[in-house]
Amino acid sequence: MTDTAVAVDALEKPGGSSRWLALAVIASAQLMVVLDATIVTIALPFAQRDLAISEGNTQWVLTAYTLIFGGLLLLGGRMADYLGRRRIFMIGLIGFAAASALAGLAQNGAQLFAGRGLQGAFAALLAPAALSLLSVTFTEARERATAFSVFAGISAGGAAIGLIAGGALTEYASWRWTLLVNTPIAILALVGALAFVIRDVPAPRTGGYDVPGAVTVTLGLVSIVYGFSRAAEHGWTSGSTLGLLAAGVALLAVFVVIEQRSTNPLLPLRIPGEINRGGALLAALLIPIAMFAMFLFLSFYFQNTLGYTPLKAGVAFLPFPAGIAISAGVTSALLPKLGPRPLMVAGAALGVLGLVWLAQLSYGDSYAVSVLPAQVLIALGMGPLFVGMQAVALHQVEEEDSGVASALLNAAQQVGGAVGTALLTTISVQVAKDYVLNNPTVDNLAAKAAIHSYDVAFYVGAGFFLAAIPVIALMIRDKPANLIEGSEEGARVPLAV
Incomplete structure (x- = not known):
């Protein structure tokens, strides 16, 4: 029996509740990584003013993180496989704490961008190591389903939670605390990792990186x-x-x-080459394009159009993580019976309906009528999508490839978010300019041009949800019985949910 198996066995003995404490540590690190993609969104106007960042460069506060994160995730996953998941997890925590302090204390735009890029680099170590650690910590099917349901809920809802936390910190402390808050959290997670996360045995390395x-x-x-x-x-x-x-x-x-x-x-092409996994990864690339569009433009709508304070804008997103928590729990119960495909197709269809609903926004609309129902629809769709994507993407991956497979799933989501932010922001800016040129005599022109640009962005986002439906329907073919497959002595990483 391997050292990893011995460690896991010890955690699973009667009274061995340490594995659930390990889940809390790993989940807190994952939450920190995911919410950091959006926690500064509501704080952007304040950081831009304090550091004299131009309009054209403001988006790099977001994309410097998501791009470096997504671009280096594959390397981070391979390092986790070869150097040890627990070791890379702890290195990632230390680096993330330091990078967050650098970004939070930035005195100009360049320092802020550099800090955000370093956050992304260390997040690229944390995320794949965290997901791989769950694979080797929870080996019993029912407990594994619970652990990965928690992880999937955090992955899906973390972006919205980041908006809420960012609003509260911006309003009651400073925009800098949207970044500085990570440092004490990462240090506490490091202490927890030392105490509760199992020591795993790295895969044999036969070459470089x-x-x-x-x-x-x-x-x-x-x-x-x-x-x-x-x-x-x-x-x-x-x-x-x-x-x-x-x-x-x-x-x-x-x-x-x-x-x-x-x-x-860095990326063995056999990993995305398997048709089920390839479908899950392609869906993981498409879905965040639409989701990040919702966060970005609703944040602008709440603060610039409805006049919400940062905290109120954050709270306005609360139905989103609540809806995801509910739908992720229901999905984890239905997945072994129905399989991932029908649940994911239903989730994407709900996403289309939600964004089309949002695209009907007009000047003077209320939150309760125009935004809340759409948020609920999208949230109920995201639970099945994220749980299903994680389940299929990690199905029957060899243990030595578990880190890079986890990284590829995270990379697809982060790259989708970065591309979506840049693409839909560009479309929105151009649409707003055209509206102003074509309607020079309209009252409240700036506000109506902005809302029109958001509507167009929501329609485009709905198109990406719609594009995911045939991908899921044609490429994801796993049967429900496959969802409870186990593995002998950790030879294969079991299905994630």
Whole structure:
């Protein structure tokens, strides 16, 4: 029996409740990582004013984190496999604490962007290590379902919780505390990891870390997102926009070639090549594009149109994590009976309905009529989507690949969020400009132009939810019986939920 198996066995003996304390530690770290993608959203106007950040550069407070996070997740997952999940988890916590302090104490925009980028880099170590640790800590099917249901709920609802926490901290403390708050949380999680998280045995390493692959995929993603952001100012057909987008696509193509030829690839192509897993990963790329659009533009709508305070704007998002918690719990109970496909299709359909509802916003509408029902619909859809994506993406992955498989799922979500933020912001800006030019005599022109731009962005977001439906229906074919498969001596990482 391996050292990891011995450690897990000790945790599972009568009275061995340490594994649930380990779940609390791992879940708190995952929550910190996920909510940090949005916790500064409501604080952006205040940080922009204090640090004299230009309108064009403000989005990098968000995308510096999500891009570096998504771009380095594969490398982080492979490091977790080769150096040990617990060790990488703790290194990630230490680095995340330091990077959060740097960002929170920033004296100019460059320091803030650098701190956010470093947060993303250390989050790329934390996230895959956390998910892999759950795979080796919980081996009994029913307990594993509970553990991963908690994890999936946090992954799906963390972004909304970040908006609520960000609003409260901005209003009652300072925008800086939306970043500084991570430092004590990470330190407490580090103490908990030392006490309760199991020591795992790293997979044998036969080569290096595929640095060329890590560099090309990260630069490719940055180039694509920067190209989208440039389009807002220079147009889609400008040389700089087309050049950046073409360079990004070329770099991603080079990345695929490197992975095909590498003896120790960052991303073994067999992982996304399995049709069920490939479908889950493609859905994980599409869904956050729509979800981040909702967070970003509703945040603007609450504060700029309805005049909400930062805290009230955060509280206005509360139905979202509540709805996800309910739907994730129901999904974990239905998944072994129905399988992931019908639940995920239903979730995506609810997302389409919710965003189409939001796209009907007009000047003078109320929150209760125009926003709340749409939020509930989207939240009820996100639970089945996130639980199902995690379940299928980690199904029957070899133990030595569990870190990189976990990283790939997280990377797809983060890249989708970064691309969605840049793409839909660009579309929104252009739509607002066109509205102003075409309706110069309309009363309250600025407010109505903004709402019209949000509506268009919500329609585009609904399109991404809609695109996910055929992907799920055609590619995810797992039967309900497969959802309770176990593994012998940890030879395979069991299904996540």
